[in-house]
């Protein structure tokens with residue numbers, strides 16, 4: 379699986395654009411993964427939106443992940459679900475998920491990353507890597523030293539999330555991230571497609587330099 383550029387849709391940050399418009403524009407710019415994240419939609423509206431995004435990503439080969447809701451992810455035929463440390467535990471989600479279904483986990487330390495790996499996560503996301511204004515309860519950033527320590531401890535794909543943008547993405551890749559997940563650096567930009575393309579190019583350049 380390729381997780382280089384992982385874009386999270388957010389209608390509060392998306393300047394009036396819908397989840398589906400944001401997903402379509404991000405995929406056009408080369409996003410490898412789209413995550414639908416919405417804390418306000420009803421289950422039914424979240425499902426309708428998820429089905430629409432699944433259709434967009436299916437056409438392009440991008441992965442589609444639903445935040446928080448394993449039931450919605452399964453019902454929509456998404457590729458996976460993202461679960462945080464207060465969400466459904468990974469080991470329980472794994473029991474309900476079909477073979478090949480992706481379960482991503484937020485982690486905050488080496489210890490929580492190792493636990494997520496042992497419980498069956500497919501990727502871990504250091505959350506937040508830097509401070510962010512896009513998630514109210516995110517807390518302070520764990521920084522590049524924790525990112526590098528998680529890299530050394532866990533053999534899963536490692537995503538950095540929180541405060542990542544064109545100016546710092548290269549150092550995040552150099553510290554050991556396999557990919558970056560972003561909201562504002564893509565979804566908050568006037569031209570979502572161009573912002574995604576620019577970040578993806580920077581990730582590719584940074585990877586060529588460090589690997």
Ligand SMILES: Cc1ncc(COP(=O)(O)OP(=O)(O)O)c(N)n1
Pocket residue numbers: 384413415445446460461462463464465482483484503505513537539559
């Ligand atoms: C890729 C990715 N990483 C981390 C998160 C945060 O998940 P969580 O801690 O459960 O917080 P919420 O996003 O649910 O508010 C994420 N969504 N995606």
Ligand SMILES: Cc1ncsc1CCOP(=O)(O)O
Pocket residue numbers: 386505506507509510511512513516539540541542559560561562563
């Ligand atoms: C959903 C989430 N989880 C941890 S940080 C974050 C928000 C990331 O947004 P941004 O890329 O704008 O900092």
Ligand SMILES: [Mg+2]
Pocket residue numbers: 445446460461462465
């Ligand atoms: Mg969550």
